[in-house]
Amino acid sequence: MKKTITAMAAGFAVQLGGLVFIHSFLLKPDYLATASLWRAQEAQIERVWAMLLAILIYVIGAVLIYKRGLERKPWIGQGLRFGILLALVVVVNSSLSAWVILPIPLMLAVKWIVSESVLSLVFGLVVAAICQTKPAPG
Numbered sequence: 001m002k003k004t005i006t007a008m009a010a011g012f013a014v015q016l017g018g019l020v021f022i023h024s025f026l027l028k029p030d031y032l033a034t035a036s037l038w039r040a041q042e043a044q045i046e047r048v049w050a051m052l053l054a055i056l057i058y059v060i061g062a063v064l065i066y067k068r069g070l071e072r073k074p075w076i077g078q079g080l081r082f083g084i085l086l087a088l089v090v091v092v093n094s095s096l097s098a099w100v101i102l103p104i105p106l107m108l109a110v111k112w113i114v115s116e117s118v119l120s121l122v123f124g125l126v127v128a129a130i131c132q133t134k135p136a137p138g
Helices: 002-026 028-033 041-046 048-069 075-101 106-131
Strands: none
Touching: 002 028, 002 048, 002 106, 028 106, 041 048, 048 075, 048 106, 075 106
């Protein structure tokens, strides 16, 4: 249980920090170029609680899913595999869906996919490192 809680806390920090970096710095020029599509910054700040809640729910669910499927294999491979799977079912799905529904440029969706997929890999590695078990002998 201690590893699970630690993985959730570390995962939350990784996700929050990564998302702030991606969306507040890395993609800032893209958002400024498409400013008419987004809420005003003040309105976004009023709703930041919902974003924090969404990150928390994602992290709790992802860590519990990881723990359920944990195998006695090297943690790096498991973490990378888990990060790839998260990217496929969350990042690629939501980014392409947003591109279909919202009038955003395709390149913005591609940048979301690339940057948040990297974040998913980092998240997967952090969770795997914390939750690792000893590999099966031989």
